[in-house]
Amino acid sequence: MRRLPATVALVSALVLLAACTEKPQTNAHGVRLDAAPWTGTGTKPDTGTAFTASGWQIGDRSSWEQHLKTRAQNQNEYNRIN
Amino acid sequence: MARMKFVCDSERCIECNGCVTACKNENEVPWGVNRRRVVTLNDGVPGERSISVACMHCSDAPCMAVCPVQCFYRTEEGVVLHDKDVCIGCGYCSYACPFGAPQFPSQGTFGARGKMDKCTFCAGGPEENGSQAEFEKYGRNRLAEGKLPACAEMCSTKALLAGDGDVVADIFRTRVVHRGKGAEVWGWGTAYGSQTAGTPTNGVTK
Numbered sequence: 001m002r003r004l005p006a007t008v009a010l011v012s013a014l015v016l017l018a019a020c021t022e023k024p025q026t027n028a029h030g031v032r033l034d035a036a037p038w039t040g041t042g043t044k045p046d047t048g049t050a051f052t053a054s055g056w057q058i059g060d061r062s063s064w065e066q067h068l069k070t071r072a073q074n075q076n077e078y079n080r081i082n
Numbered sequence: 083m084a085r086m087k088f089v090c091d092s093e094r095c096i097e098c099n100g101c102v103t104a105c106k107n108e109n110e111v112p113w114g115v116n117r118r119r120v121v122t123l124n125d126g127v128p129g130e131r132s133i134s135v136a137c138m139h140c141s142d143a144p145c146m147a148v149c150p151v152q153c154f155y156r157t158e159e160g161v162v163l164h165d166k167d168v169c170i171g172c173g174y175c176s177y178a179c180p181f182g183a184p185q186f187p188s189q190g191t192f193g194a195r196g197k198m199d200k201c202t203f204c205a206g207g208p209e210e211n212g213s214q215a216e217f218e219k220y221g222r223n224r225l226a227e228g229k230l231p232a233c234a235e236m237c238s239t240k241a242l243l244a245g246d247g248d249v250v251a252d253i254f255r256t257r258v259v260h261r262g263k264g265a266e267v268w269g270w271g272t273a274y275g276s277q278t279a280g281t282p283t284n285g286v287t288k
């Protein structure tokens with residue numbers, strides 16, 4: 001009998017807190033995914049187009065990431081004019 | 083690399099709508115749809131503020147959570163995209179999004195909704211990168227060309243920043259330190275560890 005209040009409290013807590021969980025938001029199964037951006041836009045592997053920015057190696061992820069970080073710094077005019 | 087993010091600096095935005103125009107032009111966005119909009123608070127009142135708003139590519143995206151056909155997906159760079167071949171145009175994402183990012187072309191018969199259209203962070207869609215099909219459905223894939231979104235690169239005052247979240251946050255922090263104000267904004271402590279981190283005090287940064 002002494003366990004009854006504790007059991008009731010435990011069950012109540014489980015019911016009340018059931019909606020407080022958060023499921024991880026991962027891509028659903030079967031969703032069509034995009035090709036990685038560092039693979040470029042060319043029709044042949046490792047080639048770009050006339051629109052591809054120079055300064056990075058197509059197909060090389062770290063090169064692409066570094067290029068975008070460098071390019072993003074163009075938005076920082078404290079680097080450019082001050 | 084951190085997630086790709088947009089930040090709009092309301093101290094700098096002059097409501098020129100250059101970002102809106104750049105987006106429409108770059109992606110040939112259909113009539114009636116604005117993937118990006120400039121919102122002005124207290125319009126006409128001294129101290130008014132403007133901010134450029136589009137899809138914020140949420141880390142826990144409500145649109146993605148409510149979509150009944152699961153047409154959304156997130157890339158490794160944190161860009162939230164969708165597959166127009168799967169979208170049924172129900173509009174749930176539009177109601178769920180706090181920024182009004184998902185929009186629908188409205189030239190259909192009896193005002194019927196078409197496929198949802200939203201900001202892609204200039205990253206195209208699930209079609210082949212740089213293909214004609216990708217361009218017609220989603221617009222340009224500038225990320226795969228080694229470029230950043232046109233709206234931010236076109237911004238004349240550099241109010242709108244886009245790119246790697248760490249880099250963008252660093253640029254914004256530098257501005258605040260130089261301005262000598264702005265560290266009191268909501269979320270500063272979350273971003274930089276404490277409410278006083280990076281706050282300029284007598285010209286010296288903590």
